[in-house]
Amino acid sequence: xxxxxxxxxxxxxxxxxxxxxxxRALKDHPDINEETKKLVKTFAEKVxxxxxALALSLRKQKTNTIGLIIPEIVHHFFSSVISGIEDxxxxxxxxxxxxxxxxxxxxxxxxxxxxxxxxxxxxxxxxSKTTRDYNHLRSAYDNGIPMVFFDxxxxxxxxxxxxxxxxxxxxxxTNHLIERGCKNILHLAAPQHLVIGSRRKEGYLxxxxxxGIKADEDLIVKCDTREYVFSLxxxxxxxxxxxxxxxxxxxxxxxxxxxxxxxxTKGIKIPDQIKVIGxxxxxxxxxxxxxxxxxxxxxxxxxxxxxRLLLQRLENPGIEINFSTKVLTPTLKQRQST
Amino acid sequence: xxxxxxxxxxxxxxxxxxxxxxxRALKDHPDINEETKKLVKTFAEKVxxxxxALALSLRKQKTNTIGLIIPEIVHHFFSSVISGIEDxxxxxxxxxxxxxxxxxxxxxxxxxxxxxxxxxxxxxxxxSKTTRDYNHLRSAYDNGIPMVFFDxxxxxxxxxxxxxxxxxxxxxxTNHLIERGCKNILHLAAPQHLVIGSRRKEGYLxxxxxxGIKADEDLIVKCDTREYVFSLxxxxxxxxxxxxxxxxxxxxxxxxxxxxxxxxTKGIKIPDQIKVIGxxxxxxxxxxxxxxxxxxxxxxxxxxxxxRLLLQRLENPGIEINFSTKVLTPTLKQRQST
DNA sequence: CTGAAAGCGCTAACAT
DNA sequence: ATGTTAGCGCTTTCAG
Numbered sequence: 155x156x157x158x159x160x161x162x163x164x165x166x167x168x169x170x171x172x173x174x175x176x177x178r179a180l181k182d183h184p185d186i187n188e189e190t191k192k193l194v195k196t197f198a199e200k201v202x203x204x205x206x207a208l209a210l211s212l213r214k215q216k217t218n219t220i221g222l223i224i225p226e227i228v229h230h231f232f233s234s235v236i237s238g239i240e241d242x243x244x245x246x247x248x249x250x251x252x253x254x255x256x257x258x259x260x261x262x263x264x265x266x267x268x269x270x271x272x273x274x275x276x277x278x279x280x281x282s283k284t285t286r287d288y289n290h291l292r293s294a295y296d297n298g299i300p301m302v303f304f305d306x307x308x309x310x311x312x313x314x315x316x317x318x319x320x321x322x323x324x325x326x327x328t329n330h331l332i333e334r335g336c337k338n339i340l341h342l343a344a345p346q347h348l349v350i351g352s353r354r355k356e357g358y359l360x361x362x363x364x365x366g367i368k369a370d371e372d373l374i375v376k377c378d379t380r381e382y383v384f385s386l387x388x389x390x391x392x393x394x395x396x397x398x399x400x401x402x403x404x405x406x407x408x409x410x411x412x413x414x415x416x417x418x419t420k421g422i423k424i425p426d427q428i429k430v431i432g433x434x435x436x437x438x439x440x441x442x443x444x445x446x447x448x449x450x451x452x453x454x455x456x457x458x459x460x461x462r463l464l465l466q467r468l469e470n471p472g473i474e475i476n477f478s479t480k481v482l483t484p485t486l487k488q489r490q491s492t
Numbered sequence: 493x494x495x496x497x498x499x500x501x502x503x504x505x506x507x508x509x510x511x512x513x514x515x516r517a518l519k520d521h522p523d524i525n526e527e528t529k530k531l532v533k534t535f536a537e538k539v540x541x542x543x544x545a546l547a548l549s550l551r552k553q554k555t556n557t558i559g560l561i562i563p564e565i566v567h568h569f570f571s572s573v574i575s576g577i578e579d580x581x582x583x584x585x586x587x588x589x590x591x592x593x594x595x596x597x598x599x600x601x602x603x604x605x606x607x608x609x610x611x612x613x614x615x616x617x618x619x620s621k622t623t624r625d626y627n628h629l630r631s632a633y634d635n636g637i638p639m640v641f642f643d644x645x646x647x648x649x650x651x652x653x654x655x656x657x658x659x660x661x662x663x664x665x666t667n668h669l670i671e672r673g674c675k676n677i678l679h680l681a682a683p684q685h686l687v688i689g690s691r692r693k694e695g696y697l698x699x700x701x702x703x704g705i706k707a708d709e710d711l712i713v714k715c716d717t718r719e720y721v722f723s724l725x726x727x728x729x730x731x732x733x734x735x736x737x738x739x740x741x742x743x744x745x746x747x748x749x750x751x752x753x754x755x756x757t758k759g760i761k762i763p764d765q766i767k768v769i770g771x772x773x774x775x776x777x778x779x780x781x782x783x784x785x786x787x788x789x790x791x792x793x794x795x796x797x798x799x800r801l802l803l804q805r806l807e808n809p810g811i812e813i814n815f816s817t818k819v820l821t822p823t824l825k826q827r828q829s830t
Numbered sequence: 831c832t833g834a835a836a837g838c839g840c841t842a843a844c845a846t
Numbered sequence: 847a848t849g850t851t852a853g854c855g856c857t858t859t860c861a862g
Binding site: 158159202204205206207208209211212217227228230233234236237240244249251252254256264267268270271272273293297298408411415437438441442443 | 496497540542543544545546547549550555565566568571572574575578582587589590592594602605606608609610611631635636746749753775776779780781
Binding site: 499 | 842
């Protein structure tokens with residue numbers, strides 16, 4: 155059970171050649187005799203030789219690894235992001251080192267450090283909800299490691315970015331409810347200190363204004379998780395009755411789905427009596443009853459785009475200008491809840 | 493923007509010391525003068541020195557990284573597994589290199605290779621559905637890299653394992669349906685070359701036998717994804733009618749939920765006409781309509797247990813006997829679909 | 831066409 | 847108490 159990796163030196167010794175010759179033979183260096191190449195290659199194949207990636211990285215001063223810092227893998231949006239990143243990265247010969255911050259600032263700091271320690275060639279990051287200080291990221295930046303922020307960006311650090319147009323997404327969702335005949339629309343909102351929280355609320359307000367509907371502060375309730383919905387159930391039901399609510403725009407899908415379930419326990423029919431729309435479009439939307447209308451946030455493309463921007467930096471080192479921000483527009487996914 | 497990591501040598505040069513002294517000072521070697529230590533440490537702190545993990549690994553012949561090969565991160569079970577692994581690993585100073593095979597054999601081979609190339613200290617793996625040949629894994633094993641299989645194990649390779657008692661879980665699920673009055677139970681099964689596929693089928697058969705119900709091969713249909721359900725919809729509906737199906741045990745939750753949706757489009761009432769139970773207990777179970785009864789499979793514990801077994805091997809190298817298999821027993825989660 | 835030697839960043843046995 | 851040296855596995859100049 156002891157480690158027994160074959161090294162270049164091993165091959166050289168057995169074949170009575172020098173390590174340099176073996177190295178060159180393996181990578182088809184023109185100087186090497188065809189005979190020798192064949193000999194070395196077949197032998198290497200036979201003994202299942204694999205170059206040591208660490209030694210290579212150390213020598214080349216390039217790890218061909220990019221680091222990814224992500225809040226929570228369980229969320230469908232983020233796991234789609236991972237797929238987008240990996241598909242591009244693998245194709246270009248890069249490995250991805252995934253770190254999950256678990257929405258925890260301390261963990262994020264440690265993760266960033268680990269990525270720097272491993273000398274990743276670049277970092278992709280979406281910051282945790284609890285991160286308010288950015289020195290750890292700036293330190294990576296100062297170390298000369300190219301970075302790209304996606305989704306949860308840090309405005310203070312100038313880099314390439316990929317974001318979703320939350321404002322427009324919320325507007326699309328709210329417009330849709332209005333077009334479906336809703337007059338009194340409840341918004342279940344995320345905390346306003348989060349960019350997605352305030353941007354989505356603003357989009358909601360804009361849609362109302364565009365249709366000459368007067369906004370009502372009472373109809374904006376801070377409530378952005380499934381659990382939150384059930385704990386506010388009493389309050390929400392009262393509100394819905396008093397204000398004659400006929401539409402709900404929730405800041406994410408799981409909140410929207412929980413809201414539907416809460417309404418249904420009171421015998422309210424969806425979409426007949428109240429129409430509901432979410433934000434995100436994970437697989438839950440299809441599973442919900444009725445299937446949830448929502449705006450689709452493009453996780454896969456977000457990841458792909460972020461990786462693309464990073465690759466660009468990696469291929470053009472030294473050029474630290476012209477940072478670009480890619481904005482992805484979410485699209486309406488109508489199902490049966492509206 | 494150019495890479496500018498400080499090295500031991502840099503510090504040595506500037507402080508006019510030898511690299512070894514700096515190295516020792518940094519790790520509190522008793523031989524080193526307190527003055528020198530202080531000098532070195534404060535300077536290292538100041539310039540934000542961080543040892544190069546690659547150089548360290550190369551030198552120590554130990555990467556403190558463990559590799560994880562997992563079919564699909566999106567599945568709740570697997571992302572829980574990751575959390576279980578990480579929590580333990582980080583605590584012990586290990587990093588986790590996550591590879592997603594995407595249920596693709598080719599990718600799994602490449603991933604395994606990448607882990608070997610990076611000289612991970614150990615590997616945790618749950619094989620993809622499409623994997624039939626195990627040479628890639630055996631090669632890691634032969635290289636002396638300790639492995640632990642979890643969930644989707646490979647029986648041909650002797651290692652430590654963590655599995656769910658699929659047999660018992662299936663039995664629990666099927667018994668539950670029978671107790672709820674079902675007589676003709678359809679089983680939506682996973683491919684039989686997967687251990688979880690055959691074990692769950694066997695548990696189903698055992699439950700039937702225990703209750704004197706004659707098994708009917710026609711009632712076991714290979715169908716283990718949401719998409720599969722909809723593509724087989726015609727066939728399934730016919731079967732349900734002909735065989736007077738009154739209960740369905742699906743090999744996983746999303747298949748169970750898709751089945752409920754398919755039935756509902758035909759006006760079939762759940763649980764009144766047909767009762768449905770799944771396997772896994774992800775968050776989808778709560779969102780489904782009606783909320784899905786299922787057996788709870790413990791992802792977090794699976795990951796933790798697998799990592800625990802691996803750590804044991806890493807701490808006792810050379811002992812390649814007494815491989816143990818940890819079996820976790822799933823528990824019934826009754827909701828409204830039965 | 832092949833080999834010797836240096837070095838990527840670090841540690842540790844062996845000096846002094 | 848500190849320095850020298852060798853070496854982890856590899857590539858790449860520089861010499862033959």
